[in-house]
Amino acid sequence: MTQQMPLNIDGLEQYQSKLENTSGAWLKAFRQKSFDQWATMAMPTQRDEEWKYLSLADVVNRRFQIATRHQLVEDKQFANYRDKNDINIVLVNGVLWGELSDLKILPLGLTISPLNAALAHPHAEIQDTISKLTPNDTKAFLWMNQALFLDGVYIQVAKNAVIEPLVHIIHVTSGVAPDTIVFPRTFISVGEGAQVNILESYIGFEPVPYLSNAVTDMRIAENAVVGYCRAQAESHQAIHIGTTRIWQEKASSLDSFSFNHGGTLTRNNLSILIKGEGTNTIMNGLYGLDGNQQVDNHTLLDIQFPNCTAYQLYKGLLNGASRAIFNGKIYVHAIAQKTNAYQLNKHLLLGKQARVDTKPQLEIFADDVKCTHGATIGQLSQDEIFYLQSRCIPAQMAIQLLSKGFIDDILNTIKNDSIRGKLSRLLLKKFPEVKL
Amino acid sequence: MLEIKNLHAGIEGKEILKGINLNVGAGQVHAIMGPNGSGKSTLSKVIAGHPQYEVTAGSIDYEVNFKKINLVGMEPDLRAREGVFLAFQYPVEIPGVPSSVFLRAAFNAICRHQGAEEMDPIDFDKYVRTKMKTLSMNEDFIDRPVNVDFSGGEKKRNEILQMAVLNPRLAILDETDSGLDIDSMKIVAEGVNKLRRKDNAVILITHYQRLLNYIQPDFVHILHDGRIVKSEGKELALEVESRGYDWLIK
Numbered sequence: 001m002t003q004q005m006p007l008n009i010d011g012l013e014q015y016q017s018k019l020e021n022t023s024g025a026w027l028k029a030f031r032q033k034s035f036d037q038w039a040t041m042a043m044p045t046q047r048d049e050e051w052k053y054l055s056l057a058d059v060v061n062r063r064f065q066i067a068t069r070h071q072l073v074e075d076k077q078f079a080n081y082r083d084k085n086d087i088n089i090v091l092v093n094g095v096l097w098g099e100l101s102d103l104k105i106l107p108l109g110l111t112i113s114p115l116n117a118a119l120a121h122p123h124a125e126i127q128d129t130i131s132k133l134t135p136n137d138t139k140a141f142l143w144m145n146q147a148l149f150l151d152g153v154y155i156q157v158a159k160n161a162v163i164e165p166l167v168h169i170i171h172v173t174s175g176v177a178p179d180t181i182v183f184p185r186t187f188i189s190v191g192e193g194a195q196v197n198i199l200e201s202y203i204g205f206e207p208v209p210y211l212s213n214a215v216t217d218m219r220i221a222e223n224a225v226v227g228y229c230r231a232q233a234e235s236h237q238a239i240h241i242g243t244t245r246i247w248q249e250k251a252s253s254l255d256s257f258s259f260n261h262g263g264t265l266t267r268n269n270l271s272i273l274i275k276g277e278g279t280n281t282i283m284n285g286l287y288g289l290d291g292n293q294q295v296d297n298h299t300l301l302d303i304q305f306p307n308c309t310a311y312q313l314y315k316g317l318l319n320g321a322s323r324a325i326f327n328g329k330i331y332v333h334a335i336a337q338k339t340n341a342y343q344l345n346k347h348l349l350l351g352k353q354a355r356v357d358t359k360p361q362l363e364i365f366a367d368d369v370k371c372t373h374g375a376t377i378g379q380l381s382q383d384e385i386f387y388l389q390s391r392c393i394p395a396q397m398a399i400q401l402l403s404k405g406f407i408d409d410i411l412n413t414i415k416n417d418s419i420r421g422k423l424s425r426l427l428l429k430k431f432p433e434v435k436l
Numbered sequence: 437m438l439e440i441k442n443l444h445a446g447i448e449g450k451e452i453l454k455g456i457n458l459n460v461g462a463g464q465v466h467a468i469m470g471p472n473g474s475g476k477s478t479l480s481k482v483i484a485g486h487p488q489y490e491v492t493a494g495s496i497d498y499e500v501n502f503k504k505i506n507l508v509g510m511e512p513d514l515r516a517r518e519g520v521f522l523a524f525q526y527p528v529e530i531p532g533v534p535s536s537v538f539l540r541a542a543f544n545a546i547c548r549h550q551g552a553e554e555m556d557p558i559d560f561d562k563y564v565r566t567k568m569k570t571l572s573m574n575e576d577f578i579d580r581p582v583n584v585d586f587s588g589g590e591k592k593r594n595e596i597l598q599m600a601v602l603n604p605r606l607a608i609l610d611e612t613d614s615g616l617d618i619d620s621m622k623i624v625a626e627g628v629n630k631l632r633r634k635d636n637a638v639i640l641i642t643h644y645q646r647l648l649n650y651i652q653p654d655f656v657h658i659l660h661d662g663r664i665v666k667s668e669g670k671e672l673a674l675e676v677e678s679r680g681y682d683w684l685i686k
Contacts, residue, residue, distance in 0.1 A: 382487060387528035389512035390484050390521075391538070391598060392545035398513075401541060405532030405581070412532070 006043045006140060008063045009181065015066050019150070024120045026127060034146035043140050050137040053325040053357045054267060054296040059239055064181045064211060066148065070095040073175040075205040080425070086168040086199075086418055093173055093182045095151045109161025109194070115152030115185055126154070126187050129219045133245040137298055138269040141241045145183045145215045152185030155198070159191035159221075166197050166418045173204040173212055173234070184214040190224045197227035197416045202242070203262070204235035211239045218246045222276065225253045229419045230270075233426055234262040236291075242268040250276025250305075257414055258285035258314075259423050260295045261430065271300040274336075278307045285314040286410045288427050289322035290351070296325035303336040306366075310341040315410040317403065317431065318347060318354035326358040326375070334365040343373035348380065348406045350433075400433060407431075437462045437637050438483075438606055443494035445482045451492065452478045454662035460606070463634045467648055467673060468641045470659035471681045476641045477525060479659070480610040483639075484522035485512035500605050516542075517549040519605030519636075523595035523612050530582040535594070538582045539564055539601055546602060567600040571627050588615040596627040607631070608639045613647035625650030645677035660685050 005012065016035070020028060043060050044051040070093045072078070082088050082100070089112055090100040096114045103112055118126060135142050157163060171184040190196055202212055212234060220226050234240050240263045248254055260266055272281060287295045301310055316324045326345045347356045360373040380402050388398035407427060414420040438460040445453040452475045460466050470476050482489050483496060485507065496507040500519050507515055530538065536557075544554040555563065564578060571593050583591050592612050599607055609628065613621055628638065628651050640651060648656075648670065656672040657664045658681070666672065666684055676684075 384528050384530065386484075386486050386512060387524065387530075388538075388542075390516050390524075391542040392513055392516040392549070392602065393541050394513045394545070395511070397541065397545075401533055401538070402530065405530050407532065409532030409581070 010065045027119045034143045038143035067093040086166040089169045109158035111156040115154045118154035138243045149183035149185040155188045157190045157194040157196045160193040163196040169200045171202045178208045181211045186216040188218040192221040193223045195225040199229045201231045209237040215243045220248045220252045222250045227255045229257040231259040238263040240266045244270045246272045251278040253280040255282045260287040266295045269298045274303045277305045281310045283312040288317045290319035293322045299328045301330045306337045312343040314345045316347040320351040321353035323355045329361045332364040337368045339369040341371040345375040347377045439497040444492045465638045465653045467653035467656045474659045475662045480608045521604030521607045523609040525611040527591045536578045589620040605636045610641045645673040648673045
């Protein structure tokens, strides 16, 4: 008799035996261990504190299959994502697709390979990092990904390398039957003193429901400077569960942005471990939702060293009956003196039925720190609209200007022009009412 | 130009203006003074059309280009396009909207209203920068989001800049002098004086006589408990300065 799994997946055993044939010893063991962890656990329910506001009932009740084809079904929209000035890395249903990727002329210091190839032989850095990055609230999905991911991408930036163009990793789900699961997986290593900007996009164009269970692990070495944006722009029936785990070492700098745009149900867990003194961390985010979209962002910043700064601003623009959940934890350990942390979560509700549940959460165990946090949820105020009207601007246009201002205020924190331009175009397409 | 007759207005059922009568002619400057809570700011917001205030009786007739309109019930943006301008006591911050975008949207709304062509961004930029210079404003101001992280003085100067750009017929300055140091006040007053013409009018709402040293009013009105209790020439302001309001109220 087949064992009851936490999620109903057809053809699981055949798929696993196929995986075994393509795995080296470490990977085989890693998958097996992850599978055992996953198989014995239940999927989260709303009884779990960290899943209180997001129901997975619809996910758990479905029967899924795993993607078998890994070829892009051509879609005009795809071209909008591939910018010729970027280094484009395209993965179709989790597998690196060379033809559409700019792998041939990479700048000095940048290495890109399929993740399986990187894991075919013992790879100390990846193995060591993965063993140290603790699972978070999405562990049921993390373990499922680790047990079942077919392949992925490994990005390495060498010590002191400065990569000028944007590295754009495009995860596209394409040509899948309804209720397919894909397992995008990325490992990024940024060497000592290196500098790079990375955008990871999750996209899909076909109107079928699918589950994208994505995991990205990143290691940022001493003094490295990283810009990292994660853009979820899945097709509208998609379910997206994203786990991002970042290890940040001494005096390094991370400027991160989480953008949520597509999908019907999204859960993101971003956890950043501070493993050295004097780091700078920015965790900004923006979600623009409409219809019945739900987005749940959980973030964790774990500060285990002194003299670090952290800044977090998440903004949400909600139309229709959409729903946003935010939970931002910042732990300041007793040793982490002189921490300077700021956290804010702001929403603009355009839809009368839109709903927000927000919980900024600072836990401070050190005494010599400067930390503030807050959250706002609101509609445009009468005073703001009146101010613009008193300057000749009609009410409808005033609302557009103010909403666009609300978005631009956070988009303008993205320093990389290529990333900012892409996100801005996506938003204006979705919210034509804020286009001017 | 402006004729207010028996104006009653309030907020959430509470009457604040209890029968205001006021005539403002073209080319005139009127100062409205009065103690806190007398209804000065309410009067300015009611003329400009703040939706929070309800007019329960009376009329606000406004005459511009030989046509007479009752402002009561008109959308605030339409009043503004007809030439009514309110400089706010507490200008609103608009994160994410650069001043240049804001000013151009306002200016072009007037152009469209008057059937004129919109000004292109380059010409408009030049136009605004000339006005900024007369108000001693920093060059970077134009790229900054409207009023965000502005000092009190900068916000008030920005109000006057908007006034200069929009070139209104009737300008109402609601306590523009509050929170200004003497140098900023001189700059603001000069800015207002430069805009004075035969065919426009200014209503200055102020708590103190100080501003009136720099912008000379033709008439001074004392507002108390929602009514104008005394109207005279500019010497009334000096008298209020030395004697306070008590003698007028009792």
